[in-house]
Amino acid sequence: MAASMEVVNGAWDLATKFISPWNTEVHIGCEQNNFESATNILCDNGLLNLLEDWFFEEVQQDLRQRVSPAFWKFFEGLVPQDSVADKSEQNIVCLLQATEYLHKISEEYKPCIQLLESLPREINRNYSMLAFCGVNKISDVVRILFKSVVFTRASREFRDCVGQFYAQAFSVFHCVEHDETVNDDEESTKCSGCKHDKNDCACQHIMQRFNSINAKLDEVGVLEQVSGTSVTALVHEQILQHVENTCQGNFETAYLSSLQNWLENKVLGWLKLVYSLDRTNIGSDCIEGFKGRLIHFLLETYANVQISQLFKIIIEFPESELAIMDLKYCLEKVDMRSHLVTTLKSSLETRLLHPGVNTSDILTAYISAIRALRALDPAGVILELVCDPVRKYLRSREDTVRCIVSNLIDDASNELLEELVKSQPLIDETTHNEEEDGDWKKWMPDPVDADPATASKSRRASDIISMLVNIYGSKELFVNEYRTLLADRILTNFNYEIEKEIRYLELLKLRFGESQMHFCEVMLKDVADSKRINTRISEERIQKGEERTVDVNAMILSAQFWPTFREEKITLPEHMQKLLEEYTKRYETQKGNRTLDWKSHLGLVNIDVELKDRILNFNVTPVHAAIIMQFQEQERWTVEELSTVLQVPATALRRKIAYWQSQGLLKEEQTDTFLLVEEHKGRSHDSIVAEDEEAESAMASSHAKTGEELQVFWTYIVGMLSNLESLPLERIHGVLRMFAMEGVSGEITIDEVKHFLDNKVKDQSLIYSGGVYRLPKSS
Amino acid sequence: MKMAVIDPAENEVNKNIWIAVGTWRWVANDDNCGICRMAFDGCCPECKLPGDDCPLVWGECSHCFHIHCIVKWLNSQQVHQLCPMCRQDWKFKE
Numbered sequence: 076m077a078a079s080m081e082v083v084n085g086a087w088d089l090a091t092k093f094i095s096p097w098n099t100e101v102h103i104g105c106e107q108n109n110f111e112s113a114t115n116i117l118c119d120n121g122l123l124n125l126l127e128d129w130f131f132e133e134v135q136q137d138l139r140q141r142v143s144p145a146f147w148k149f150f151e152g153l154v155p156q157d158s159v160a161d162k163s164e165q166n167i168v169c170l171l172q173a174t175e176y177l178h179k180i181s182e183e184y185k186p187c188i189q190l191l192e193s194l195p196r197e198i199n200r201n202y203s204m205l206a207f208c209g210v211n212k213i214s215d216v217v218r219i220l221f222k223s224v225v226f227t228r229a230s231r232e233f234r235d236c237v238g239q240f241y242a243q244a245f246s247v248f249h250c251v252e253h254d255e256t257v258n259d260d261e262e263s264t265k266c267s268g269c270k271h272d273k274n275d276c277a278c279q280h281i282m283q284r285f286n287s288i289n290a291k292l293d294e295v296g297v298l299e300q301v302s303g304t305s306v307t308a309l310v311h312e313q314i315l316q317h318v319e320n321t322c323q324g325n326f327e328t329a330y331l332s333s334l335q336n337w338l339e340n341k342v343l344g345w346l347k348l349v350y351s352l353d354r355t356n357i358g359s360d361c362i363e364g365f366k367g368r369l370i371h372f373l374l375e376t377y378a379n380v381q382i383s384q385l386f387k388i389i390i391e392f393p394e395s396e397l398a399i400m401d402l403k404y405c406l407e408k409v410d411m412r413s414h415l416v417t418t419l420k421s422s423l424e425t426r427l428l429h430p431g432v433n434t435s436d437i438l439t440a441y442i443s444a445i446r447a448l449r450a451l452d453p454a455g456v457i458l459e460l461v462c463d464p465v466r467k468y469l470r471s472r473e474d475t476v477r478c479i480v481s482n483l484i485d486d487a488s489n490e491l492l493e494e495l496v497k498s499q500p501l502i503d504e505t506t507h508n509e510e511e512d513g514d515w516k517k518w519m520p521d522p523v524d525a526d527p528a529t530a531s532k533s534r535r536a537s538d539i540i541s542m543l544v545n546i547y548g549s550k551e552l553f554v555n556e557y558r559t560l561l562a563d564r565i566l567t568n569f570n571y572e573i574e575k576e577i578r579y580l581e582l583l584k585l586r587f588g589e590s591q592m593h594f595c596e597v598m599l600k601d602v603a604d605s606k607r608i609n610t611r612i613s614e615e616r617i618q619k620g621e622e623r624t625v626d627v628n629a630m631i632l633s634a635q636f637w638p639t640f641r642e643e644k645i646t647l648p649e650h651m652q653k654l655l656e657e658y659t660k661r662y663e664t665q666k667g668n669r670t671l672d673w674k675s676h677l678g679l680v681n682i683d684v685e686l687k688d689r690i691l692n693f694n695v696t697p698v699h700a701a702i703i704m705q706f707q708e709q710e711r712w713t714v715e716e717l718s719t720v721l722q723v724p725a726t727a728l729r730r731k732i733a734y735w736q737s738q739g740l741l742k743e744e745q746t747d748t749f750l751l752v753e754e755h756k757g758r759s760h761d762s763i764v765a766e767d768e769e770a771e772s773a774m775a776s777s778h779a780k781t782g783e784e785l786q787v788f789w790t791y792i793v794g795m796l797s798n799l800e801s802l803p804l805e806r807i808h809g810v811l812r813m814f815a816m817e818g819v820s821g822e823i824t825i826d827e828v829k830h831f832l833d834n835k836v837k838d839q840s841l842i843y844s845g846g847v848y849r850l851p852k853s854s
Numbered sequence: 855m856k857m858a859v860i861d862p863a864e865n866e867v868n869k870n871i872w873i874a875v876g877t878w879r880w881v882a883n884d885d886n887c888g889i890c891r892m893a894f895d896g897c898c899p900e901c902k903l904p905g906d907d908c909p910l911v912w913g914e915c916s917h918c919f920h921i922h923c924i925v926k927w928l929n930s931q932q933v934h935q936l937c938p939m940c941r942q943d944w945k946f947k948e
């Protein structure tokens with residue numbers, strides 16, 4: 076039965092009036108029956124669907140033309156966030172009013188929506204808004220329209236208001252909920268939550284308002300839309316600040332669990348207030364989703380902070396072990412390995428790998444890094460990636476092995492010694508042994524960033540000592556250097572007490588094998604034997620009443636087992652020679668069929684020099700002693716004369732004379748003529764501590780040569796610097812090249828000069844700063 | 855100037871010492887042991903320490919060897935005990 080057009084038109088007009096919330100003339104309650112009959116007519120004519128479509132169309136228009144402009148008008152002309160803080164209250168009030176307005180509109184829509192929802196619906200209608208939005212209820216579509224129409228834009232003012240609103244609530248929440256930690260500043264008259272005077276605290280009010288605004292936004296269906304960005308930004312900012320404030324600069328505490336607690340209580344607790352307090356339109360999984368993302372963000376932030384200070388953490392290891400363990404956990408959860416490797420690599424390079432850092436400091440840092448990174452990544456991959464440049468750099472420094480060895484036997488730092496004590500025999504990296512197969516159950520895949528060229532076994536097994544030894548690629552080289560250093564120590568200290576050396580040797584034998592250390596063993600035995608022979612010979616002297624003012628003790632060496640000695644020609648004065656011959660005779664009687672060959676230039680002479688006004692005591696080499704003894708006979712010598720008498724080449728002679736000059740005993744009267752200074756008039760040299768300035772290796776070495784040759788120039792350098800105060804390396808090098816004298820083989824390179832000067836800096840004869848060398852101020 | 859003259863009062867305690875450095879060697883007319891070919895101033899292959907622990911001995915023929923080397927050699931000779939260098943009867947020089 077078809078109604079007339081007029082009837083249908085009348086029914087349409089009536090029905091649409093009922094579902095027009097913006098039409099205030101309609102009084103829904105009393106004319107309910109009219110609506111029903113009108114919709115019946117529309118239903119009979121198949122127009123109900125159209126009514127629903129019309130409603131959505133009208134709602135969209137209403138929202139666009141009336142609600143949205145009115146809503147955004149609340150935020151016009153507001154002060155931006157970064158100006159006065161007091162204005163934030165004003166902004167929040169705007170947000171409150173705007174929210175209330177939106178909520179009012181939403182409430183006005185409700186009766187109309189209810190009417191519509193009470194109508195019979197064609198199920199599974201295609202092309203409807205419900206189907207389009209994928210929802211079941213008309214109210215759902217309206218919420219979607221609120222979101223999509225009103226919030227297609229967001230003004231900066233609006234975002235500021237929202238941001239301030241949530242920030243304030245966050246701060247108040249922490250003050251109200253967790254006063255036991257925050258309220259440590261009791262002197263302050265301001266409430267730490269609302270920043271009002273304490274007796275005018277508005278926290279209660281703020282929290283109420285906070286809850287009501289959230290609830291209203293939720294009812295409208297736009298809570299996530301309004302809060303999402305701001306809350307996420309706010310929470311991230313809070314996490315960032317909290318992590319930085321907590322963890323920056325302190326590496327001795329584990330923070331992970333306290334950070335996670337903090338996140339759970341203070342951050343998620345607050346988020347629950349926003350999103351899960353009887354919310355109708357927020358899914359229950361919202362907080363869980365937040366939690367997962369925030370834990371990830373927390374770990375990432377924490378890892379970032381730790382990575383940015385990883386160099387310091389490594390240097391502090393093992394005190395920083397807890398920080399390393401935290402970081403290790405983070406790396407398992409968040410993907411930051413490559414960031415870590417890049418950052419640490421570059422901070423190692425900038426902090427360590429340049430000429431200003433001395434080798435032993437680089438080594439110390441390297442050792443710490445090995446330890447720390449091994450704790451961080453037991454597979455050893457990070458260590459390998461990060462430390463490769465350090466190893467390469469150390470290899471380029473000539474004193475590396477020396478530093479390792481001296482670190483090993485240094486009393487002050489026992490760390491390497493401890494390593495040596497606890498370490499096992501050196502694993503030969505080329506042999507693959509069977510037990511690897513037996514351990515297959517414990518096998519772990521290498522991390523993806525591992526270098527496949529290195530066997531994982533060797534990466535895991537190598538300990539600190541082997542890592543250090545392997546800087547040079549061979550233990551022979553290391554052992555050789557140890558031998559040279561041992562030789563040097565014996566022949567500069569002339570200490571016959573060698574218990575400690577024997578102990579190190581025993582440790583090294585365990586480590587490198589008996590055969591490698593065999594030579595060192597003989598060397599130490601030489602010292603012990605020499606001591607015994609000396610004792611016997613001096614007893615003999617006493618018995619026979621043949622004591623002298625100077626007694627010869629000897630260090631008798633087994634030449635085959637010692638490194639090559641540095642050779643130096645000298646003919647000692649006759650009475651010195653006699654003393655040696657006498658010793659040789661006694662030795663020969665003691666040890667049948669054996670005799671001695673003296674290394675006249677090596678050794679240590681303790682002499683007293685009695686001058687007119689003072690007696691000085693010196694510990695010098697026999698060559699130095701021989702030179703000064705010549706001045707006993709005559710007070711003026713030319714270099715040539717001395718050279719003839721002592722059979723010492725002029726260059727070497729000048730260098731030795733320089734020592735006596737520096738001690739104030741000789742002065743150069745005119746070029747190449749030296750005079751004994753019997754008396755000091757005015758200037759006092761009495762307080763000079765006799766020390767052998769140029770304590771040099773007794774062993775032959777390539778660098779000693781240039782050092783020795785350059786020593787000739789030392790007086791020139793001192794002269795230059797006392798006149799000109801300070802000079803850069805290039806200038807010094809230039810002048811020295813001009814001075815290049817006979818006896819200096821070839822061109823002096825700038826590197827050689829630098830090496831020489833740096834040694835002078837090391838023993839404090841020079842100061843290097845600001846790119847120039849200067850003399851230390853004599854106080 | 856006087857050198858190395860000590861105040862007599864101090865003489866007892868503070869004596870001037872010269873520590874000289876030298877290397878020892880066997881007084882032999884060869885450098886190497888004719889049996890093991892090692893340096894006399896080193897030690898025989900069986901030994902670790904040279905000198906007292908691995909001494910040389912001379913035969914009446916005036917050839918000398920590491921004691922351990924010649925003893926081993928002599929023990930390996932079934933009939934005659936000859937010097938491995940000159941094939942004369944081996945007799946230890948007194």
Ligand SMILES: [Zn+2]
Binds near residue numbers: 887889890891919920
């Ligand atoms: Zn032999």
Ligand SMILES: [Zn+2]
Binds near residue numbers: 901909921923
């Ligand atoms: Zn032997």
Ligand SMILES: [Zn+2]
Binds near residue numbers: 937
């Ligand atoms: Zn013979």
